[in-house]
Amino acid sequence: MPEGVDTLLYHPWHPVQPRSVTRFLLVGKFEQRKCVVETMLAWGQAFGQDPGVELVIKTDHFVDQDLKQQQIQQILDDHELHTVKVIWGAVEENQLLDLYRSADVFVLPTRGEGWGLPLIEAAAMGLPIITTQYSGHLEFLRGRESSCVWVEHDMVPVACAEYQRFYPQAGDWGMWAQPRQASLVQGLKGLFHSADQIQRQYEEGTMGLAAGLKFSMDQNIKTHTTGTFGTWDETGRNIHLALLAGALDRLGYGRALGRYIVEDGCDFPSQETLVQLVREFPGEDRKSTRLNSSHTDISRMP
16 A cells, blocks of 8 residues: 555654744645645744744645745745745655654645645654645544644635646536635644643643634544554555455455445454355355454454
């Protein structure tokens, strides 16, 4: 599976680097979908020139790099965002890890993700996350809401010059999430605390309340701090369960995995039913079949 996380590298057990500021981190391409500009403007509204807080933006793009670098620098200059630091271009993985390790909060109020690799990297590093509650990244943040502050959004038609440039034949580019600027400002200000306070809120699952948001988060995310979040074991096990359950209904790979995602789990027959199914096909090779009554009941796997 691509887009996974190597938990030997991305994990929350790293030395705390002494610093005098609370540091927010954004990692993502400099494009409309990632809402980098919106985050910069919200930052100016939330903190102005406050020296006790800093936003680090690691960004780049695969086309028009010089132009886009000039654009982001122009925004910094026009809005006097002296507490925003931009790191432009590719970096080595150890440098990226250092950025995550040096951050207190990760922010990416994205309009939409197919997966959201920086978000899963930040989650595996144990960082609290400010993001929109929409699209692909919810698949791995589901059940871990105590680490997230959700930015309110409205669904609007995609109006993006880059989409029109890359996919001119589409005509209709669909819908995506438009973050509400006031909600983003509120989320940023709500998590402006010392690193110790953020860590305590993270462990207690109270960050949403600390940010002044009108919802409660009663689930904690122990899988982050035990290093079991987004691992190959978790991903591979779920894929195999999906395929096993699909095979019983003679489904192929795509349909079996799709059903598992839509139904958020899979159903297995009882051991007795499985034995009966094997007996109903006496002409098929059963030498590799193993039905061990000591196995854990898997009649329903999440």
